[in-house]
Amino acid sequence: xNMTKSILASxxxxxxxxxxxxxxxxxxxxxxxxxxxxTGGIEKIAAVNxxxxxxxxxxxxxxxxxxxxxxxxxxxQLMEDHFNENYMESTKFPKADFxxxxxxxxxxxxxxxxxxxxxxxxxxxxxxxxxxxATTGTMKIAGGVPEIEGSFKVKLKDYNVTGLYxxxxxxxxxxxxxxxxY
Amino acid sequence: MIKKIIIGAVIAIVAVAxxxxxxxxxYMKNKKFDMVNAEATSITSVELVKAFQxxxxxxxAAYLDKVLQITGTVSATGTTQTGEKTITLGSEDPFSGxxxxxxxxxxxxxxEGETITIKGFCKGFLSDVVITNAxxxx
Numbered sequence: 001x002n003m004t005k006s007i008l009a010s011x012x013x014x015x016x017x018x019x020x021x022x023x024x025x026x027x028x029x030x031x032x033x034x035x036x037x038x039t040g041g042i043e044k045i046a047a048v049n050x051x052x053x054x055x056x057x058x059x060x061x062x063x064x065x066x067x068x069x070x071x072x073x074x075x076x077q078l079m080e081d082h083f084n085e086n087y088m089e090s091t092k093f094p095k096a097d098f099x100x101x102x103x104x105x106x107x108x109x110x111x112x113x114x115x116x117x118x119x120x121x122x123x124x125x126x127x128x129x130x131x132x133x134a135t136t137g138t139m140k141i142a143g144g145v146p147e148i149e150g151s152f153k154v155k156l157k158d159y160n161v162t163g164l165y166x167x168x169x170x171x172x173x174x175x176x177x178x179x180x181x182y
Numbered sequence: 183m184i185k186k187i188i189i190g191a192v193i194a195i196v197a198v199a200x201x202x203x204x205x206x207x208x209y210m211k212n213k214k215f216d217m218v219n220a221e222a223t224s225i226t227s228v229e230l231v232k233a234f235q236x237x238x239x240x241x242x243a244a245y246l247d248k249v250l251q252i253t254g255t256v257s258a259t260g261t262t263q264t265g266e267k268t269i270t271l272g273s274e275d276p277f278s279g280x281x282x283x284x285x286x287x288x289x290x291x292x293x294e295g296e297t298i299t300i301k302g303f304c305k306g307f308l309s310d311v312v313i314t315n316a317x318x319x320x
Contacts (some may be wrong), residue, residue, distance in 0.1 A: 030281060030310060031262040050262040051283060053308040068306040070247055071314060077215075084247075094242055094306045181263055 025110075027146055028055040032180030034067055038156070040171035045079060047072035054180045056148075061105030063120070065178065066097040087156075087163045087170075088127060096126045098133065108139050108146075115140045120150060126159040137178070147181040217285065217317050220249045222301050227254025227280040227311075231273035234307040245304040251319060252280055253299040256292050269300065270310065282313035290318045 032052035038045045049071045056063035069090035074080040084090040100122010102108075108116045116139045124133040137150025153173045156166055166172060223245070225233075230252060234241045254271030257279055261267055267284040269292060282302050284290050292298050302316030 030308070031260070031268065033263050048264075050264055050266060051281065051305075051308075051312050051314070066308050068308060068312050071305040071312055073314070091242070091246060094246065095308070179263065 024060075025058045026055055027058065027182035029053070029180050029182045032065070032178070034065070035177040035179075036072070036174050037177075038171045038174040040165070040167065041169040043079075043169060044075070045170055047074045047080070047083065049073070052178075052180065054148075054182070056102065056146075056182070058105070058108075058110055061102035062100075063102060063122070064097065064099050065180070066095060069094055069096055087161055087166075093126075093128045096124075098122055098124045100133070102139070108141070110141055110144065110146065113141050113143065118148070118150075124154070126154065127161050129159045131158050145182065147179070149177075149179050151175060151177045215315065217249070217301055217315060220301070222249040222251040224251045224253070227252050227271035228273050230280055230304075230311050231275060231278050234311055235275065235278065238307055242306060246306055248304055249301060250304050250313065251299060251301045252282075252313065253297065254280060256294050256296050256298060258294065259292065269298070269316070271298075271300075277309065279310050280313060281310040282316035285315045285317050288317040292318075 030053050031050060032054045034049045034052050036047055049067045050073075051068070051071050053066045054064060069088050070084055072080070072083065074083065100120060103119045103121050105118070108118065118137050118139045119134070120137060121134045122132070123130050131154075133152060133154075135150055135152035137148060140147045140149070153175050155173050156162075156170075157172065163170065230241075230245070230250070233244075252271060254273075256269055257272035258270040259268065260270075262283060266286065267290060269282050269284060269290065271280040271282070273279050282300055284300075285302075299319040300313070300316045301319050302313040305312040305314055
């Protein structure tokens, strides 16, 4: 009798484990977009990175974004050079990343098309400095394909990004926009 | 005499300011890097991925922002969210390769399994080695 119970319990455990494993899905892209805009004066200081790595897990909301700082493209090559050499020191700090969670992931119905508001909480690392970030955004579901959009501001001094023109031509706060289709 | 010096100084200041503005905001905005004739380090996609996987800091020092000429087998093709073409060259690791965005002026038509050579800027390593402004090499 005890043996029967043990077999039954084992069966239920492995069935539950198998179901949980099947239920979890990891969405990924290597071509997400991150824009930033730090315009402080007349000249536009903005750039885009079209090779953002991002993944998230549908049932936990765990998510990561990673970009190569040298992958940001400016309209002006001189600005790009200054951004990398004088402000971001991208040879020393080649990557920026975000690791966190969509805290209300249970409110997203992946089986139903629509645009769902999401809350995101985590740690953003830029220029070798990690800070907590909390923001909101949307997750659009279309035909089972999720697309995340969000925007938040970062104070450059919080990430020890310093330079001659910050507060003048370069804004003290940069706006970061994220758009990732998985 | 003083009037001439002042006029000369004003002309010189205007010329320097105008020249600086033109260089910084007009010339540099329209400047196009000559990838076709740029000197490049030749390497295979297998070697490049292995180099970053075994010594990322050393590989960054060696390859970051350098023009590389990379030969490999196409493992995937696609587009970015803004419509730029991408080509991924395979490595010995099925989870990692060399992903290149193709320069908008370059014509490239390749299929998975083909061996090609591309040339572009190395921007570092995420899950793939990232290459930008790539052009095919004939």
